[in-house]
Amino acid sequence: MIPDYGRAFALWRSAAGQEWDAYVAHPFVDGLGDGTLPRSAFLHYLAQDYVFLIHFARAWALAVVKSETLAEMNAASATVQALLGEEMALHRQICAREGIDATALEAIVEAPENLAYTRYVIEAGLAGDLCDLLAALAPCVLGYGEIGARLKVAGPAAPYLEWVETYGGEEYQELCRDVGALIDGALDRRIGTDHAASPRWGRLSERFTTAVRLEAGFWQMGWAAK
Numbered sequence: 001m002i003p004d005y006g007r008a009f010a011l012w013r014s015a016a017g018q019e020w021d022a023y024v025a026h027p028f029v030d031g032l033g034d035g036t037l038p039r040s041a042f043l044h045y046l047a048q049d050y051v052f053l054i055h056f057a058r059a060w061a062l063a064v065v066k067s068e069t070l071a072e073m074n075a076a077s078a079t080v081q082a083l084l085g086e087e088m089a090l091h092r093q094i095c096a097r098e099g100i101d102a103t104a105l106e107a108i109v110e111a112p113e114n115l116a117y118t119r120y121v122i123e124a125g126l127a128g129d130l131c132d133l134l135a136a137l138a139p140c141v142l143g144y145g146e147i148g149a150r151l152k153v154a155g156p157a158a159p160y161l162e163w164v165e166t167y168g169g170e171e172y173q174e175l176c177r178d179v180g181a182l183i184d185g186a187l188d189r190r191i192g193t194d195h196a197a198s199p200r201w202g203r204l205s206e207r208f209t210t211a212v213r214l215e216a217g218f219w220q221m222g223w224a225a226k
């Protein structure tokens with residue numbers, strides 16, 4: 001079952017079509033679920049993802065700047081906190097057990113796929129308004145929610161249980177529902193409640209799909225490190 005993260009997400013997701021499937025059903029994801037993903041690929045991914053989250057948190061902080069209401073500011077800043085506090089703690093915990101400390105993680109050199117993705121998102125927000133920024137942010141947050149929920153139901157294998165429980169767990173799922181509500185509210189306010197009827201819709205959809213493609217590229221980067 002696909003989780004309900006709001007109206008705009010459902011439309012963007014189906015417009016992305018096969019690109020969405022290539023992201024959420026990438027071989028890397030299958031390997032996380034059934035435990036066959038080589039540890040080296042996982043650790044390479046996780047270290048890159050730590051740096052990803054630093055820049056991703058900056059992009060969410062930009063959403064605070066681009067907000068027009070206190071409700072939007074609160075929702076965006078709660079996401080910044082969830083990323084810096086809870087999600088990055090997962091990475092620190094797993095890497096610490098492998099002998100990689102937080103200072104080493106922070107100093108990881110970004111892979112081009114990583115750099116491309118986060119800076120694309122930040123640029124979407126700098127060039128546009130909160131709708132443009134949220135369209136580029138949505139695949140990351142909500143895609144991991146969908147993946148986590150699916151893998152959790154399937155009954156994940158032991159090696160990556162912690163990862164699956166983080167993204168499939170209630171706390172992250174609640175964050176996804178809140179982000180879905182923030183997106184719908186931000187779009188209602190700026191482009192009207194019939195999102196797809198807005199002249200801006202096509203462009204927003206493209207932003208979403210580009211970010212989806214960059215997500216698949218991120219898995220591919222990890223997968224290539226096998």
Ligand SMILES: Cc1ncc(CO)c(N)n1
Nearest residue numbers: 049052053140141144218
């Ligand atoms: C690449 C990537 N996308 C999305 C998430 C979820 O925040 C993450 N941790 N990493």
